[in-house]
Amino acid sequence: MTRRRVLFPWIAVALLVLAGGHAQLEAAGNDADAGNWQMIVLSGPTQIAVAAPASVTSFDYQAELASIRSAQARLTKEQRKSIDYWNRGGILRWNEILLELVARADLPPAPSADGTYPVPDANNPFADPQFPFGNPPYAARAYSYVAVAQYEALKAAWYYKYLYKRPSPAKVDSGVQAIPSASDLPAYPSEDAVVSGVTAELLKLLFPTSVEQITLKAGEQRQAALLSGKASASDIAAGLALGQAVAAVFTARAGADGMRTAGGTTAIWQAMAAAATARGEIPWVSQETPARPPMLPLFGSVRAWMMMPAEILNERPGAPPSTSSPLMQRELAEVKQAVAKLSREELATVYRWADGVSTPTPPGHWNYIAAPYIKNARFSEVRAARAFALLNMAMHDSAVACWDAKFAYYNPRPSQLDPQIRTVIGLPNFPSYVSGHSTFSAAAAEVLSYLFPNDSPAFRAQMEEAAMSRLFGGIHFRSDIEVGKDLGRRVGAYTVRFARTDGAN
Numbered sequence: 001m002t003r004r005r006v007l008f009p010w011i012a013v014a015l016l017v018l019a020g021g022h023a024q025l026e027a028a029g030n031d032a033d034a035g036n037w038q039m040i041v042l043s044g045p046t047q048i049a050v051a052a053p054a055s056v057t058s059f060d061y062q063a064e065l066a067s068i069r070s071a072q073a074r075l076t077k078e079q080r081k082s083i084d085y086w087n088r089g090g091i092l093r094w095n096e097i098l099l100e101l102v103a104r105a106d107l108p109p110a111p112s113a114d115g116t117y118p119v120p121d122a123n124n125p126f127a128d129p130q131f132p133f134g135n136p137p138y139a140a141r142a143y144s145y146v147a148v149a150q151y152e153a154l155k156a157a158w159y160y161k162y163l164y165k166r167p168s169p170a171k172v173d174s175g176v177q178a179i180p181s182a183s184d185l186p187a188y189p190s191e192d193a194v195v196s197g198v199t200a201e202l203l204k205l206l207f208p209t210s211v212e213q214i215t216l217k218a219g220e221q222r223q224a225a226l227l228s229g230k231a232s233a234s235d236i237a238a239g240l241a242l243g244q245a246v247a248a249v250f251t252a253r254a255g256a257d258g259m260r261t262a263g264g265t266t267a268i269w270q271a272m273a274a275a276a277t278a279r280g281e282i283p284w285v286s287q288e289t290p291a292r293p294p295m296l297p298l299f300g301s302v303r304a305w306m307m308m309p310a311e312i313l314n315e316r317p318g319a320p321p322s323t324s325s326p327l328m329q330r331e332l333a334e335v336k337q338a339v340a341k342l343s344r345e346e347l348a349t350v351y352r353w354a355d356g357v358s359t360p361t362p363p364g365h366w367n368y369i370a371a372p373y374i375k376n377a378r379f380s381e382v383r384a385a386r387a388f389a390l391l392n393m394a395m396h397d398s399a400v401a402c403w404d405a406k407f408a409y410y411n412p413r414p415s416q417l418d419p420q421i422r423t424v425i426g427l428p429n430f431p432s433y434v435s436g437h438s439t440f441s442a443a444a445a446e447v448l449s450y451l452f453p454n455d456s457p458a459f460r461a462q463m464e465e466a467a468m469s470r471l472f473g474g475i476h477f478r479s480d481i482e483v484g485k486d487l488g489r490r491v492g493a494y495t496v497r498f499a500r501t502d503g504a505n
Contacts, residue, residue, distance in 0.1 A: 028378040030185050031504075033389035034158025038502040040305065040389070041249060042152050045159035048245040050238055053164055053188045056172045064232040065173045071227055072177050079227055083179055086224040090195040091150060091384040092375055095367055097217060099360040101207045105134030107357050108429070115290040119263065125208040132207065136416025136436055137299045137399045139361040141259060142206045144305060144389075144396035145250055146199060151389035153198040153246040154382040157239065161186035163267070176266035179228040187232065191381050192225035197243025198250075202430040203223075205251055225231060252289045257303035264297040272297065276410040282323040284412045295430045300404025305393040306494040312401050315490055317483045320411050320433040328417075331477040335414040336421050339474040347424070353437065353469035354425045362437050362466070363395040366444035367502055369462065373452050386504055391447050394495040398443035399436070401491050402484065407430040413475060423474040434478045434484035438467040443495075450496045 035045045054061050060426045086093060088184040109118050109129035120131035123218070132138055166188035172179035185191070197304075200218035204211050222240065223230040231239070276283035304312060319439045321327040342350070374387045411433035415421040430434070449456035467485055470476035499505075 003247050014480075017052070022148075027380040028183075029378045029380060030183075031158065032162055033464070034155055034380070034382040034504070035162060037155050037386075037504045038498075039155065040148055040152060040331075040393075041253060042156065045156045047249075048156060050156075050160040050189055050242055053166050053234060053238065056166065061232065061234065064234060065169055065176060067490035068095075068169050068226060068229065068232065069147070072229070075227060078181075079223075081332055083224045083228045084222050085179065086192065086221050086381065087228065089375070089381065089384060090192055090221055091381055091388060092371060093221075094146070094150070094195065094199045094217075095371060095388060098203070099367060101203065101210055102134045102139045102142060102212070102360045102364050103358055105130075105132050105207060106139070106359060106361055108133055108135070111290055111292075117290075117292055122208070130209050132371070134361065135295055136355075136361040136363065136440070137262070137296050137302075138259075140363040140396045140399040141257075141302065141391070143363055143367060144392040145206070145254060146202050147385065147388040147392040148305065149198050149202055149250040150195055151248055151382070151385040152193050152250075153243050154385050156246065157189050157191055157194045157242060158382050160189055160238075160242075161191075164188050166235070167233050168230050169235075172474060176229045178230075182229070185380075187230065187235045188223050189242050190235040191239065192231060193236040193239025194243040194246075195224050195381070195385075196221040196441050197240040198247045199243075201244055201247030202250060205254065212399070218395050246299045253303075254263075258298070258301050262299045262302055263293075263295045266293075269294055269297060272407055280322070280324065281410075282412050282417065283410045285416065286429055287413065287416060287427055288429060292429045294407070296403065297407045297429070297430075300400055300402075300407060302400050303422060304397040304400045306490070306498055307397050311494070312404055312447050315401055315487065316405055316408060317434060317487055320409055320477075320479055320483070323412065323417065327479075328477075331479060332414055332417055334478055335471060335474055335476075336418060338472055339421055339424060342424070342472060349465055349469045350424050350473045353466045356426045362457075363392065363399070364443075364450075365466075366391065366395065366440065369444075369459075370448055373448070373455065377452070383504070386499075386502075387451055390451065390495050390499050391444060394443040394447045394492045395440050397494065398439045398488050398491045401487055402434055402436050402439040403430075405434050405487065409433050411480075414477060421474050425473045425475065429474055432476060433480045434487055435467065435470050435480040436484070437470050438463075438476075438481045438484030439488040440493070441466040442485040443492035444488075446489055446492025447495055447499075450499060489498070 111117050120129050120133050122131050125131035165186050168187040169176045170182045196218040200214050203214045222236050273283040355365050370391055374384050410431050413432045415423055441463040445459040448459045467481045
């Protein structure tokens with residue numbers, strides 16, 4: 001059965017808003033010392049060697065300049081449009097593209113005729129169901145891999161830029177136009193090529209059915225860099241090689257981070273349910289018909305960025321209220337009453353934060369929130385990459401910690417304990433405690449409040465709204481929400497502690 005793809009209204013609007021405005025993104029500074037900022041995965045900026053460029057007076061480089069002059073003399077309307085598009089900032093543009101890819105992939109497989117659910121296969125991505133199913137944990141991991149790889153690659157690029165200090169073509173040759181204006185940032189290796197190379201390789205790994213779109217976009221970014229007078233052919237070649245080499249490091253990490261076995265087995269799911277029963281609790285069961293296997297029950301063992309496995313376990317919250325306790329009965333009654341008496345404003349909150357199928361999921365929602373702050377701050381490309389890396393590392397780690405708790409306790413949803421509760425939005429197919437929205441949102445608010453402290457009240461308010469939307473929607477208890485927020489804050493603090501000492505402040 002083919003999965004039906006429906007783009008939720010908010011993300012369709014969001015992508016239009018982000019795509020709008022073709023004015024050049026002018027950085028407030030070049031961050032010349034970024035090559036010395038602390039690495040996360042690479043051992044250092046020289047782990048991948050970039051050879052010195054030819055002199056700007058050399059025959060080969062002069063030929064490159066002539067080629068740019070010739071190309072600029074024949075610029076088409078579409079090429080100018082492409083230059084305008086990428087001048088907004090490659091990091092921001094690729095984040096928009098990634099939001100779209102996740103939304104397109106965020107559809108659970110439909111059941112087969114025999115009542116079982118097929119599993120997307122990375123080795124056969126075009127089969128039904130297509131790979132991947134871009135669910136929240138998968139999405140959080142994808143955002144983080146792309147963002148961290150971009151950041152590491154750009155730090156390495158900045159090291160070599162300021163080591164070799166080759167000016168941009170428009171600075172070397174007055175016959176080369178700077179479209180729209182020339183920058184003092186050294187051109188070799190090209191940051192656009194670095195970003196296109198590292199991003200395209202990872203996106204092709206994560207979203208193999210979109211290889212054509214990804215490849216075309218990456219080539220378009222490199223061509224725009226050349227036609228705008230920012231980079232020569234050799235600047236671009238060096239940047240592309242560096243970006244692809246960094247991508248290979250991250251591809252190796254992804255292959256061994258535990259994601260391949262995060263789906264678990266029937267025996268593992270049954271053991272989790274049996275353990276809850278042995279504790280005297282009612283275990284979670286799928287409310288779908290036919291019953292669907294739980295979503296990634298071993299994601300809590302996937303490798304985190306800022307936390308060791310022992311720290312994930314140490315941060316695991318205490319047990320939820322017992323399913324037979326008076327406290328659970330009160331929390332159940334609260335959910336039932338909230339759903340029955342929703343105000344218009346509360347219903348709007350539920351839909352605003354639904355983040356269900358065919359959306360970029362909760363982590364993507366927070367990327368969408370962050371993007372205009374990053375744009376308006378006029379960050380350099382490397383500093384913009386840092387912001388997205390910090391945000392998405394925290395949300396990936398919060399996904400790991402949240403899923404660890406969910407499947408440690410295997411707690412039921414409100415509508416399982418009281419079938420009279422009619423959920424306002426789709427019921428996620430995994431245990432209730434703790435709330436993923438609450439955990440993601442608290443971690444995101446923690447990082448964004450560090451990056452943009454003057455706007456912290458706005459981030460905290462959105463975090464509270466996102467968390468409460470799940471109670472209003474009838475899918476989470478109060479304890480799921482409050483404990484999830486606390487867990488997200490604690491997980492986010494690991495990333496903030498790293499950021500305070502990474503050399504970028």
